[in-house]
Amino acid sequence: MEGRHQARIMNWDDLFSPKWRGEANTDIAEVMRLSEMEGVTSFAGGFPAADMFRLPEVREVTDRILAEKGAQALQYGPTAGFAALREYLAQRMLDRFGVKTAPEEVVITTGALQGLDLLCRVLVEPGDTVITEAPSYMGALQTFATYRAHIEEIPMDEAGLQVDLLAERLAELKKRGIRPKFIYTIPTFQNPSGTTLNASRRQLLVDLASAYGVPLVEDAAYAELRFAGEGEQALKALDRTGGVIFLGTFSKILSPGLRLGWVVAPRALAEKLIAVKQTNDQCSGSLSQLVALECGRRGIIDRQIENSRVLLKDKAAAMMAALERHFPAGSRWVEPQGGFFTWVTLPAAAGLDTSRLLKQAVVEEKVAYVSGRSFYAHGQGSNQLRLCFSYPQTAEIAAGIERLGRFFRTQLEKNAPAR
Amino acid sequence: MEGRHQARIMNWDDLFSPKWRGEANTDIAEVMRLSEMEGVTSFAGGFPAADMFRLPEVREVTDRILAEKGAQALQYGPTAGFAALREYLAQRMLDRFGVKTAPEEVVITTGALQGLDLLCRVLVEPGDTVITEAPSYMGALQTFATYRAHIEEIPMDEAGLQVDLLAERLAELKKRGIRPKFIYTIPTFQNPSGTTLNASRRQLLVDLASAYGVPLVEDAAYAELRFAGEGEQALKALDRTGGVIFLGTFSKILSPGLRLGWVVAPRALAEKLIAVKQTNDQCSGSLSQLVALECGRRGIIDRQIENSRVLLKDKAAAMMAALERHFPAGSRWVEPQGGFFTWVTLPAAAGLDTSRLLKQAVVEEKVAYVSGRSFYAHGQGSNQLRLCFSYPQTAEIAAGIERLGRFFRTQLEKNAPAR
Numbered sequence: 022m023e024g025r026h027q028a029r030i031m032n033w034d035d036l037f038s039p040k041w042r043g044e045a046n047t048d049i050a051e052v053m054r055l056s057e058m059e060g061v062t063s064f065a066g067g068f069p070a071a072d073m074f075r076l077p078e079v080r081e082v083t084d085r086i087l088a089e090k091g092a093q094a095l096q097y098g099p100t101a102g103f104a105a106l107r108e109y110l111a112q113r114m115l116d117r118f119g120v121k122t123a124p125e126e127v128v129i130t131t132g133a134l135q136g137l138d139l140l141c142r143v144l145v146e147p148g149d150t151v152i153t154e155a156p157s158y159m160g161a162l163q164t165f166a167t168y169r170a171h172i173e174e175i176p177m178d179e180a181g182l183q184v185d186l187l188a189e190r191l192a193e194l195k196k197r198g199i200r201p202k203f204i205y206t207i208p209t210f211q212n213p214s215g216t217t218l219n220a221s222r223r224q225l226l227v228d229l230a231s232a233y234g235v236p237l238v239e240d241a242a243y244a245e246l247r248f249a250g251e252g253e254q255a256l257k258a259l260d261r262t263g264g265v266i267f268l269g270t271f272s273k274i275l276s277p278g279l280r281l282g283w284v285v286a287p288r289a290l291a292e293k294l295i296a297v298k299q300t301n302d303q304c305s306g307s308l309s310q311l312v313a314l315e316c317g318r319r320g321i322i323d324r325q326i327e328n329s330r331v332l333l334k335d336k337a338a339a340m341m342a343a344l345e346r347h348f349p350a351g352s353r354w355v356e357p358q359g360g361f362f363t364w365v366t367l368p369a370a371a372g373l374d375t376s377r378l379l380k381q382a383v384v385e386e387k388v389a390y391v392s393g394r395s396f397y398a399h400g401q402g403s404n405q406l407r408l409c410f411s412y413p414q415t416a417e418i419a420a421g422i423e424r425l426g427r428f429f430r431t432q433l434e435k436n437a438p439a440r
Numbered sequence: 441m442e443g444r445h446q447a448r449i450m451n452w453d454d455l456f457s458p459k460w461r462g463e464a465n466t467d468i469a470e471v472m473r474l475s476e477m478e479g480v481t482s483f484a485g486g487f488p489a490a491d492m493f494r495l496p497e498v499r500e501v502t503d504r505i506l507a508e509k510g511a512q513a514l515q516y517g518p519t520a521g522f523a524a525l526r527e528y529l530a531q532r533m534l535d536r537f538g539v540k541t542a543p544e545e546v547v548i549t550t551g552a553l554q555g556l557d558l559l560c561r562v563l564v565e566p567g568d569t570v571i572t573e574a575p576s577y578m579g580a581l582q583t584f585a586t587y588r589a590h591i592e593e594i595p596m597d598e599a600g601l602q603v604d605l606l607a608e609r610l611a612e613l614k615k616r617g618i619r620p621k622f623i624y625t626i627p628t629f630q631n632p633s634g635t636t637l638n639a640s641r642r643q644l645l646v647d648l649a650s651a652y653g654v655p656l657v658e659d660a661a662y663a664e665l666r667f668a669g670e671g672e673q674a675l676k677a678l679d680r681t682g683g684v685i686f687l688g689t690f691s692k693i694l695s696p697g698l699r700l701g702w703v704v705a706p707r708a709l710a711e712k713l714i715a716v717k718q719t720n721d722q723c724s725g726s727l728s729q730l731v732a733l734e735c736g737r738r739g740i741i742d743r744q745i746e747n748s749r750v751l752l753k754d755k756a757a758a759m760m761a762a763l764e765r766h767f768p769a770g771s772r773w774v775e776p777q778g779g780f781f782t783w784v785t786l787p788a789a790a791g792l793d794t795s796r797l798l799k800q801a802v803v804e805e806k807v808a809y810v811s812g813r814s815f816y817a818h819g820q821g822s823n824q825l826r827l828c829f830s831y832p833q834t835a836e837i838a839a840g841i842e843r844l845g846r847f848f849r850t851q852l853e854k855n856a857p858a859r
Contacts, residue, residue, distance in 0.1 A: 031655060031681055033706065037563060074510065083506060099473075167719050276515075302699060
């Protein structure tokens with residue numbers, strides 16, 4: 022056999038399926054790497070701040086679980102998640118979001134992103150159309166891209182997704198025989214823009230999606246973190262036809278490190294999600310699930326939400342004040358009523374490119390952000406950026422925004438036409 | 441708008457992508473459900489026994505981590521996993537498997553199954569060919585099925601995969617212009633068969649795969665759990681051309697509930713796996729990773745392995761003795777040297793169907809197993825079954841196998857031709 026079997030270095034490029042040939046999009050990884058550099062003030066990653074975590078309480082809960090239910094915490098669990106956690110979340114959906122659901126419609130996921138990924142696995146074929154807000158969450162856009170979905174973007178204004186434009190687009194797509202697989206929306210404290218869909222548009226959106234037979238995927242990651250203004254109803258609470266899928270996560274209200282989220286979906290869909298989860302990671306972490314459940318039952322999650330709102334309000338105020346003071350004339354930004362983010366639009370005429378400038382901002386000014394282009398499917402946003410006010414200390418925010426504002430003013434002066 | 445937007449119940453069936461229409465395969469979920477029924481002795485799920493876990497030590501480690509690195513444990517981590525864990529595993533690969541690798545080639549996954557799923561995401565298009573042992577791990581077969589891979593099965597004998605038959609199949613496929621995307625193998629204490637690939641076949645297999653430019657995916661889930669005989673080299677340790685991908689897991693040597701595994705892959709592939717993981721679950725659990733790392737460093741994992749070997753040896757012996765005593769004449773089974781499983785073949789002529797009989801065995805005899813058919817891609821195995829000796833208490837094994845043996849004897853008598 023020796024003679025026939027010559028050692029040849031494996032050629033991987035030929036083996037990758039078409040969507041994985043060439044360079045991978047590693048924007049999120051790059052953001053994480055830059056943010057972690059020594060001495061950098063990061064407005065980049067959408068992280069909760071360390072002082073939001075209720076560490077002594079989580080520590081105590083975790084220790085009790087390992088003492089009392091240790092063998093269960095270390096063992097495999099059911100693919101759909103522990104029944105007690107699904108029951109808890111069904112009740113929480115009612116209490117917090119006015120959504121009536123059953124434990125069988127709740128699927129525990131390894132973060133909300135897994136929920137979205139599993140949805141794509143069962144719904145999206147290459148070339149299928151998915152509708153998103155523009156801008157939208159970059160993790161979602163990257164996920165859709167791996168399924169080679171065709172992304173139709175609908176612009177937003179200060180009141181969120183422009184539902185009238187969505188109506189036109191749906192009509193036009195229908196004329197062309199296209200039924201989108203779903204509409205992905207973050208209606209409350211949107212990532213990245215910080216805007217919130219107003220009440221009248223919510224009802225219109227739910228009715229519109231239902232009329233066209235297009236599912237609505239409601240990502241509620243930040244929905245409980247309101248620090249100003251009045252609450253809005255979840256889209257899922259307005260759903261009368263079973264077309265709204267709700268994505269929840271423990272990442273922003275308890276801990277991202279536990280990697281836990283949940284999907285609320287009609288039974289027919291929930292069963293498919295469970296079947297595909299079985300082939301993806303079999304089940305979510307047992308210890309994580311038991312910790313999250315006990316933190317929920319003991320009110321730790323609710324206390325963390327209350328405290329996070331206070332912290333976020335201060336941080337957002339600090340950022341708004343600093344933007345006002347230090348950012349270039351002609352810049353615009355969103356004043357959020359909750360969540361982690363604001364969204365800045367620099368004067369377009371100057372031709373700045375926030376993607377190209379990011380590295381320089383980190384190296385020279387020790388400030389990280391995420392460039393606008395990461396949040397669009399089709400290359401827009403070069404004069405925009407997302408700023409996260411959740412993660413840095415309040416005291417850092419003013420200084421970091423001052424440096425970033427000076428940096429952009431300098432760049433604008435460079436680009437100004439010679440007189 | 442009201443008039444135009446009539447409420448219609450969402451029709452999900454039309455929306456599912458082709459591979460998700462119709463009934464989902466829920467074999468694993470069914471196995472889990474049956475095993476959990478009150479009073480049932482389960483030889484079904486491939487679970488470590490509760491008394492293998494080192495609960496007091498894991499509890500102490502977890503508490504120290506939450507005390508000392510709590511904010512890191514609750515926060516997002518890097519997509520590829522914490523650098524310190526990747527370094528630890530690179531060293532462990534050398535110490536335990538003789539595999540030289542670099543931390544950059546180690547990707548932390550949410551269980552070994554996620555590693556396999558991510559591999560499919562970057563390599564497998566519908567209709568692509570994947571080669572498996574027959575029988576093979578049902579989780580892997582289900583995963584391959586969701587990618588609509590065409591599965592080519594290669595029979596096994598008591599020395600593992602029949603590499604000569606693989607050589608013929610590869611030659612034949614090549615003649616037809618088909619380059620399989622990979623060969624999936626569990627060379628040591630195979631799931632479900634319990635067999636181990638012998639030394640001479642290992643070298644042949646690695647050389648053969650390399651000669652055909654086909655990657656080998658080595659699933660080493662049980663490889664450290666040897667309780668008899670001599671160790672074999674990992675396929676990855678024999679790899680000179682960068683064509684072997686190694687899948688490791690903490691599930692059988694520390695805890696499945698932490699949901700942690702790892703992939704060792706050439707850099708070009710590792711980068712793709714990280715990019716696709718970013719769109720699947722973003723990162724694996726931070727607390728889990730820190731706990732696993734510290735359990736590794738403190739020798740807790742190695743002590744668990746040593747202790748598990750002793751327990752598994754006793755349990756396997758109990759099962760072998762009981763099979764000998766109680767199973768029908770003409771039955772055959774594998775005598776494993778490690779791992780969790782044995783594989784039973786009932787007399788074929790009698791026409792028993794272990795799939796059809798499973799529910800009855802659970803309800804009437806309070807014994808669960810996994811039917812042979814779950815481990816083949818093309819419907820074979822109706823007279824076979826997998827028995828896991830890891831999970832039940834040693835004392836339960838004799839009684840459970842006695843009941844199961846009696847059950848099958850009764851069924852065989854029913855099926856015997858009238859005289």
